[in-house]
Amino acid sequence: MAQNNSGSVSIVGNKKHAYDVLTKACVYFCSTLTVAILLAMLIYIVIRGLPQINWTFLSSQPSSLKGIYGILPSIINTLYIIVITLLIATPIGVGAAIYLNEYTGNSQKFRPVVRFIEFTVETLSGIPSIIYGLFGAIFFGERLHLGYSILTGSLTLTIMVLPVVIRTTQEALKTVPQSFREGALGCGATKWYMIRTIILPSAQSGIITSVILAIGRIVGESAALIFTAGATTNLPKNWLTHPTTSGATLTVQMYFGVSNGKYVDEGFGIALVLMVIVLGINLLTKKLSSMKKSDR
Amino acid sequence: MAASTGISDGYPNEPTQKPEKETSAGMEPSFRVDTIQGSSKSKSSIEKVMSVIFTVCGLSAVVAVFGIAAYMVIAGTPAIREIGIAEFLFGTQWRPTAEDPSFGILYIILTSVVGTGLSVLLGVPVALMTAVFLAELAPKRLYQLVRPAVELLAGIPSVIYGLLGSILLVPLMRRMESWIFAGSTTHQFTGGANLISAVLVLAIMILPTVINVSETSLRAVPREYREASLALGATQMETIFKVTMPAAKSGVITGVVLGIGRAIGEAMAIMMVSGNVVNIPLPFNSVRFLTTGIVTEMSYSSGLHRQALFSIGLVLFVFIMVINILLNTVLKKGGDANGTK
Missing domain, CATH: 1.20.5 (Single alpha-helices involved in coiled-coils or other helix-helix interfaces)
Structure with a gap:
């Protein structure tokens, strides 16, 4: 230049x-x-x-008796936590985004309310995971008597990923053209009908992105799970009641394996698995956002 | 697309009756709107229910923040009251399991402050330069290489940072330590897990946060600023550092503050590299941070000891809340005025 x-x-x-x-x-x-x-x-x-990385590593449960180290239970636990967390967090998060964008959107009356809610969302995303862990342990674990369980962990993570879901969905809702809303309302659609049939389908890819980002956050989380979901690595005995038992995710298993010095090499195996997942999530979000751009 | 089909599915051909003047700005749908689907009564009750549901969802974040704050205070204050706030915050002895236990967390607080400060000092310049590269200098090819790298850096779980730190950094530190303190009789050898290792790990971990926010704010600086500066004879780099950077100041500061928040709240990564001994934060000392203090002792603590750990959590929470409020009041306002946010 x-x-x-x-x-x-x-x-x-x-x-x-x-x-x-x-x-x-x-x-x-x-x-x-x-x-x-x-x-x-x-x-x-x-x-x-x-x-x-080999088949035994991926498909067995760790047993010091047999001298094998495997990560299957923690993969299953991670999946459980992802599914339960998202089942709770996505509806609430998307609902909150809809409230912020559609129900209070442009009106002056609600401006302070919106600002305050956005402030709390930002605050939530700034709270470190160890605090979530402490809160989850005393509230869900002790007060609600859920103890060390996958359910406690999921509920804790629900609060943690809420800001991710709310913000990403809100961004997606903002990109839905105003004319869509006016058109629908002009045809006589009621608010909920418009949201259900026009707004949500248009914001679909944004909502999916938010879910994927949330998955990334859950997969990488450890500090919030140690005191809530615990460190047990057993295969589920009963698939239905499994969430009420303690279960370590990949990161937690890796942390305990490495920090007691016994399974450092295996830790690198888990690290590689985690990196592959993170890489996949990054590529997927990128793909989705480029799709969204070509949509418009 | 979905939009048009949605309409034609729900409302086949018939003209709608009396579409009331209802703009999207109106928050309450007017219930007298007659639609062809169902009676207006059932419609309006669904509408009412849905608007209540969405309001509840919208308040979830508020409830969560206040719930967490309330519980941190409830769980954190009993120990502080029992120990005494001055004794707790300014005491230097942390012997929770001793016969005559003492709970002073001054060194732990200092470690968190010093560790965070040093990692920001180390990480922010590198992050800023990278942000400048991404926003101003990078050719498209290189951009497509560096950008995903930053994103990946942001996605790496903190335990992995900890693992790599403990395998790569700690042995290095051990060698440095035994070289520097060879023959010293007063130094407590740490085996390499010390403040420096933790600071280095933290410095790397805050990179993506600072890079992302700074890049966004650099990009938001109006083109005219650069053009004017270049036209006045400033070189490209002068323009970047003397015009663009100052214009993006508030965004950059926001990035730095977010980085501070990330560093002070990080637990698992530094858990594995900091050595976990309550100590004065000197470079080659094993140290304990607020976060690692909680993680280390939580599993076997009980009684007052456990409550004291919750109090440490409360102290950490207060730090974070101060940072957040700072971000949302002082910095947001500055950003609005500059038009960068």
Whole structure:
């Protein structure tokens, strides 16, 4: 762009050139550093993790008696927690977004209410997971007598992913053209009918994105689950009552395995599995958002 | 698309009766609207029920925040009252299981503050430069490489950061430690799990937060600012650092504050690299953060000890709430004025 030719006659002189080169070098160095850190982490995880991955690792439950280490129970627990959490969090989150965008949207009367709710949503997303863990343990675990169980963990995570769902859905609702609403209402549709048949289908991909983001958050969570869902790694005996028993997710199993120093290599195996999931989630959200763009 | 089919499905051909003047701004649907589907009575009751349901959903976040705040206060205050607030906050002895137990968390608070501060000092410049690269300098090709990298960095679970830190950083620190303190008799050797390791891990973990927010705010700076600056003879880099950056200031600060929030609340990653001994936060000391203090002892604590851990949680919660309120009052207003947010 506006590069100074230091050789030619210039009113600004060489000093500026040095400034440019220096800052540019700094910018490039820092961005390279960011990417290099990530690549180094990825490569190291793949190198240490790949030898651990085999069928027994993926399909058995850990047993010190037989000397096997497997992650099947924690995969199942993770799935349980994802499903239960989303079953509760998605309707509430989408409902809250609809309330914020459709029911209070433009009216002056509700402005303070909306601002306050948005403030609390932001606050929720800023609360660290360890606090959620403490709250979940005393409220769901002790007060509601759910103890260490997958259910306690899911309820705790429900509150944690709520802001993700609300915000992403709200963004999606904002992109639904105002003319859709006016058209529907003009045809005599009632509010709920309009939301059900026009707004929600139009915001579909945004809602799906919010669900995927929530899954990412749940898969990576550990601090909120240690005191709520516990650390047991057993295969479910009864699929229906399994949520009332304690169960470790992948991250929790990995944490306990690594922190007592026994299963560091296996930890890298789990890390690799987690990285694959995270990568998949990132690609999926990217795909969805590009689809959304081509829609319009 | 879905929109048009939705309408024609529900309302076949017949002209609608009397579409009342109802704009989307009206929050209460007028119940006298007669529609072709069902009686207006059943319609209006469904409408009423749904609007109540949505209102309840909308208030869920409010309930959650107040519920959490209430429970943190209820669970956290008994221990503080029993120990005494000065003793608790400014005491330097943390011996919860001793015969004569003492609960002073000054060093733990200091560690959290110092650790967070150092990691921000280390991480923010790198993050800002990367944000500048992404928003201003990156050619499309490189952008498509760096952007997903940042996103992936944001998605990596914190235990993985902890695992890598404990396997890669800690041995390095151990070597450095034994080299620096060779022959020292007063130094307590930590085996490498120390404040530096924790700070490095935290610095990496806050990168994506700061990068994302800063990039967005840099991009929001109007084009004219840059054009004017370039036309005045400033070079590209001068424009970025002397015009664009100051214009995006409030967004950048928001990013930094969010980074602080992330760093101070992080538990599992630093759990595995900080050594977990209550100590003065010096670089080569094993230290304990507010978050790790809770995680370490929660499983075997009971009675007053357990309540004291909840009090530590309360202290952490207060820190976070202060950061949040700061974000939402001071910084938001600045952002609105600049038009960057």
